[in-house]
Amino acid sequence: MKSAHFLELELERERHLNKVKDKLVMSYVKESRALSKQLINKIQLLAAKNKELQEMTLKVIETLATTLEARDSYTRGHSTRVSIYAANTARYMGQDEEHCLQLEVAGLLHDLGKIGVPDAILNKPGKLSEEEYETMKKHPLLASQILSALDNMKEMCLWINAHHERFDGKGYPLGLKEKEIPREGSILALADSFDAITTDRPYRKARSKEDAAEELSRCSGSQFNPEITEVFLSNLNKITLLP
Numbered sequence: 001m002k003s004a005h006f007l008e009l010e011l012e013r014e015r016h017l018n019k020v021k022d023k024l025v026m027s028y029v030k031e032s033r034a035l036s037k038q039l040i041n042k043i044q045l046l047a048a049k050n051k052e053l054q055e056m057t058l059k060v061i062e063t064l065a066t067t068l069e070a071r072d073s074y075t076r077g078h079s080t081r082v083s084i085y086a087a088n089t090a091r092y093m094g095q096d097e098e099h100c101l102q103l104e105v106a107g108l109l110h111d112l113g114k115i116g117v118p119d120a121i122l123n124k125p126g127k128l129s130e131e132e133y134e135t136m137k138k139h140p141l142l143a144s145q146i147l148s149a150l151d152n153m154k155e156m157c158l159w160i161n162a163h164h165e166r167f168d169g170k171g172y173p174l175g176l177k178e179k180e181i182p183r184e185g186s187i188l189a190l191a192d193s194f195d196a197i198t199t200d201r202p203y204r205k206a207r208s209k210e211d212a213a214e215e216l217s218r219c220s221g222s223q224f225n226p227e228i229t230e231v232f233l234s235n236l237n238k239i240t241l242l243p
Contacts, residue, residue, distance in 0.1 A: 067115070078195055083107025085191035088239040089232050090184070103184055106156045110163050110188050113142030126203060137172045140164050163188035168222045178225075186225040190216065190232050193224070194240075209240065 087104035095103075114122060117139055121132045128136060144157035162176060162185025169177030171189075197212040207215075213233055220229040232239060 078199065079108050079111055081195045081199075082110060082188065082191045085194060085232075085239055086184075086187050088235075089187050089191065089228065092231050092235045092239065093187075093228070102156060103159070103187065105153075106159045106184065107188060107191065109143060109147060109156070110160050110192065111139065111143070112146060112160075113139030113144075115146075116142045137164070141173045158182050159184035159188060161185070163192055165189065166223045167225050171223075181225070183225075183228070186228050190224050190228055194232070209236065 083104045084107070086107040087100045090100045090103050091097075114136075117136055121128065121135055124132070140161045140163055144161040147153045147160065148157050159182050161173065162182050165171035165174065165176045165181045165185060166189075167178060167181070167186070169175055194212050194216060197207050197215055198209055200206045213236055216224060216229055217233060220226045
């Protein structure tokens with residue numbers, strides 16, 4: 001049998017161990033709280049920096065779009081309208097708001113590659129020659145090459161590069177068809193064509209929305225994705241309502 005003295009020593013030892021454990025636990029809690037605070041501060045700092053970067057990127061985008069439109073008096077406002085038509089079409093297709101905003105940015109920049117097209121071709125009042133047309137056809141690829149340097153625009157580059165592809169495979173620059181074409185590229189193609197039809201161009205006067213709608217319907221299944229065309233035409237008045 002253990003003596004009373006021995007039992008007292010064991011109890012004292014246990015109390016000491018418990019105190020040590022309590023100190024270790026409290027130390028761990030304090031360190032964890034400090035670490036959590038540091039992490040929260042870093043996250044908040046990164047969020048602020050990210051917001052600054054986003055705002056800077058948007059300013060660059062606006063500048064690029066403005067620079068392009070300054071060169072081409074006939075398409076001034078075209079990129080803005082295409083961006084609104086495309087984003088609203090995506091909304092009526094049930095896309096989430098973040099995706100719609102990305103498509104809006106892509107719409108603003110879809111013709112950026114025309115910066116590399118000579119003014120004589122860009123503003124030519126008559127029909128382009130075959131050689132001139134081949135030069136003009138390079139602008140989607142050039143736009144995607146310019147923007148590919150920005151990490152957050154990799155996916156948008158695919159959309160922009162596809163905005164002159166056709167559902168039947170007769171478009172450019174890659175000759176994609178049907179499901180090979182990114183859905184967002186097909187939306188941009190439709191928005192781009194609608195605005196082209198309803199605005200003055202060097203070689204012709206603008207046509208009415210009704211004429212444009214008839215043209216899009218006629219080309220559904222050949223030039224345009226039928227599903228997207230149906231959504232666009234069904235919501236035409238709401239989609240084309242500018243703020």
